[in-house]
Amino acid sequence: MKKILMIDVKKCTGCRICELVCSLSHEGECNPLKSRIRVFKIEEEGIDMPCVCQHCETPLCRDVCPVDAIVRDSDTGAIVIKEDLCVGCRACTLVCPYGAITMDTSRGVMLKCDLCSGDPKCVKFCLTNALVYERSEVIDNLRQNSAVQNFVKPVLKSREIAYQEKKEGK
């Protein structure tokens, strides 16, 4: 079953460890500009959001690539770039809905997430589970469960109050 990389913006602390381990494991150096995942901050509102490829079901980047350098990895389902074919034309960046493809200006090729062959380093190093790598169905369950949890909070709160009142003999 195909796994996907889920982002939970609420849990992201903005530490950018994901950027560092991504560039370190792919390029052997720590350089956010060579990371396939990048965190964007709205500092004054305390919001941090990692920006990374979601490996679309219908990848527009693959479809527009004039040299067929973008393909789907049959093992992981990841949309990956064949660097030897990439000509750095940036066509993929024009259509990506997440802005998740960037250019490595030192080599003139495009960079994007390859899911680390099925064991994403960013997920391994994310300490707050803002990044989760799971089967699509499980991700859906997690999302729905978290929505339900929010929904039942007031219910639980009212039960707690009722319990307290009972205990105090009101």
Place this chain on the structure above:
Amino acid sequence: MNGWMGTILRVDLTEKKITKVPLDKNLALKFIGGRGLNGITLYKELKPGIDPLSPENMIIFGVGPCNGTLSLASGRFNVTSKSPLTGGFGDANAGGFWGSELKYAGYDQIIIQGKAEKPVYLWIDGDKVEIRDASHLWGKDTFETNKLILKEFGDPKIKIISIGPAGENLVKFANVMSGLYRAAGRTGMGCVMGSKKLKAIVVRGDRGVKIAYPEKLQEVVLKSYDILYSDWFARKFSEEGSLCLTDIYNNTLGALTTRNSQTGVFENIDGLLSKNFDDNYRVANKGCFSCPLHCGCFWMIKEGPFAGLRWGKAEFATIVNFSTRVGISDMEVSLKAGVLCDKYGIDIITMGGVLGFAFECYEKGIISEKDTNGLKLEWGNKDAVLKLIDKIVFREGFGSVLAEGSRKAAKTIGKGSEDYAIHTKGLEHIECDPRGLQAWGLGYAVSTRGADHLRALPAFEYTISPQKAKELFGTEKAADRFSTEGKGRMVKWFEELRAFADSMEICKYVTRTGLIYPEPLIEMLNAVTGLDFTADDVYKIGERIINIEKAFNTREGFTRKDDTLPKRFLEEPLPDGPSKGHVCNLEPMLNDYYKLRGWNVENSLPTRAKLEELDLREVADELEKLGKLAS
């Protein structure tokens, strides 16, 4: 070179000259980076006796080899200069995201000299460096400055450090803000920037930091996360941040600065505890660059007079300095005051110390409404706190007296007010009363930047078992916070390790417990640099850094008489709470400490033997010429 970028940027604001020089590798091996490398640079290049606010003073920004890498909390940087608040060695460090960006721009250090004619800011875009006009930014607070600069460049990834109105108005304890929320707070580094008319330093980089062993670094970092999170204190910090300390210092230790250190327990503490903050204000936890602890937070006040107020920082110091220190029990006032201080670019701890001093002078009848421009400085007066912060920052009336710090303000006011100025070497203490924590008292007294808790931060005094204390410091009593035994050794040990970690520019919250030991730091440093540092090197380099800072202060005329505490801590026992009846028994600890340091016990002057042991012969020669080497 792995780790280090290999280039130092020199800027002369008077001559408008920018040069790049290679990093001296031997010096880097002896002092690592950040605080250490800045310290030796300041010592070598600054003549003793200069006015800290003259163009001759320099301000140095430095990072270490691990900054910008996957190493823990690697976004920090150090600012070093001669302090306008203390007249001695001044430095401060801050987190955020600027330190790492400086590495990506290709630099290990920026050394700034001279003084600009008109307000300027420095724009560092990798190799391209410009001194730019900042007249449109002058007068703006740090929040507005950040927004204007971001808009000007249109790139959300640039990183900014800046000063606010406090620095511009030469308030002696102005700080340097990193981004919006992180502060290089202490010793008035923002005041030095203001004196040079340097409003901000804006950085963007596209280089990577080269790593000797990428696989090894990942392994070491994952191991460090485990060590960090195996500790309950770190887990607590990751959830509550430093706000958890309020409860510990007040309720467990009875050493929480209350009403200008009149006592160590505050009666209305509940509303100031982290639980109140979590229940009502905390929105999300936030981390600095590459930090696994994420002790920072974003918060918001939803209703009441401050409704809509939101900010990305609330520390123990933020809450306590504007509450217990001035007798207020309203967390929202502290939050508001904290936001004001960050926007104005001023040190929260010294601000709290100065306010406490003024309030006590008012209580004792030394000053009255006539002196304070009509403000009633009565304990608990919230309005007066917020108004006085404004007056200090804009140097209005009585505010201008306090803008000099409590030591100088006491000199101006006179009439015995000196007894209520809670400082060492001109720097105000943090809100941990040393009468309940003897080693902390020693740490405050000997700290090379004045009454500072972070030079030693001897957290083990109240966290380890007697057995562990014996193993580390030779006596079980070292784990007893009221005992003076073993405290000289404890403070020395901590000072060495803190100096080393500060030179790697790694956060003290991360290295507070499990990661304080040299081994994990060395593993990280060696994986990044490919070198073979040992634990012994850590102690030696740490000791070398302490000795250079000590030599700087010695050259400026500081001696044993300056390594002291306010009379209150030495003579007035704490009146109530868990530390009731105790004073700080400093003298025996000082004697032990100097002996262990190899300095002269009578006057604390460094000795040739110690300096030569640390490869600092030229420092010994210079001090000897000046008649300031121990005979």
